[in-house]
Amino acid sequence: MSDFKPPLPLRAETPSGWAAAALADPEALLSDHAHNEKKAALNALNLSLSFSDAPRGSVLLARLAEEELNHYRRVLEALQGFGWTLRPDRGNAYAKALHKQASKGLLDRLLIAALIEARSCERLWMLERAEASHAALGSAGWLAFLLELERCEAGHALGYRSLAEERFRTEATSRLDWWLDREAEVIQSLPWRSAVH
Numbered sequence: 240m241s242d243f244k245p246p247l248p249l250r251a252e253t254p255s256g257w258a259a260a261a262l263a264d265p266e267a268l269l270s271d272h273a274h275n276e277k278k279a280a281l282n283a284l285n286l287s288l289s290f291s292d293a294p295r296g297s298v299l300l301a302r303l304a305e306e307e308l309n310h311y312r313r314v315l316e317a318l319q320g321f322g323w324t325l326r327p328d329r330g331n332a333y334a335k336a337l338h339k340q341a342s343k344g345l346l347d348r349l350l351i352a353a354l355i356e357a358r359s360c361e362r363l364w365m366l367e368r369a370e371a372s373h374a375a376l377g378s379a380g381w382l383a384f385l386l387e388l389e390r391c392e393a394g395h396a397l398g399y400r401s402l403a404e405e406r407f408r409t410e411a412t413s414r415l416d417w418w419l420d421r422e423a424e425v426i427q428s429l430p431w432r433s434a435v436h
């Protein structure tokens with residue numbers, strides 16, 4: 240993991256055995272990821288309502304929502320391509336545990352979104368390496384898609400952090416420091432499953 244630089248300074252590195260555990264059921268992994276991409280698109284659209292007075296913010300969030308919707312469609316197409324079906328949404332205990340600790344409205348919503356993107360980025364990076372040797376998911380096209388996702392989610396993490404800093408200034412910096420500890424606690428407390436988190 241040493242050559243990976245997450246877009247935010249995450250404080251708990253995912254153990255190297257995680258990717259193999261996540262790949263135990265690739266159909267479940269991809270299904271869960273499809274649901275997450277859809278939720279990310281909806282979240283960006285919802286957050287854009289808070290930036291109607293800030294053109295840079297509303298454009299950034301509209302573009303972000305568009306990218307997540309594009310990811311959603313392409314993960315659905317990947318499921319179809321592998322001959323798999325979209326399984327029911329099992330929910331995301333990681334995101335729920337973060338939101339449960341939120342108390343500062345828009346600032347926390349932006350910082351949680353930034354953290355989720357940064358953690359996704361780290362884990363997509365790990366999957367990309369593990370999947371190179373995976374029977375079903377080792378194709379060049381699929382790996383290129385994962386790399387594209389990883390880079391895109393890194394940009395989203397930085398975008399959300401910049402929106403928080405522009406709107407909330409120094410409060411955003413100290414709150415992010417607080418959230419980095421909470422995120423590390425949450426990610427380490429959850430059992431591994433066939434999902435990005």
Ligand SMILES: [Fe+2]
Pocket residue numbers: 276279306307310388391392
């Ligand atoms: Fe995405």
Ligand SMILES: [Fe+2]
Pocket residue numbers: 279307356391392395
């Ligand atoms: Fe994203």
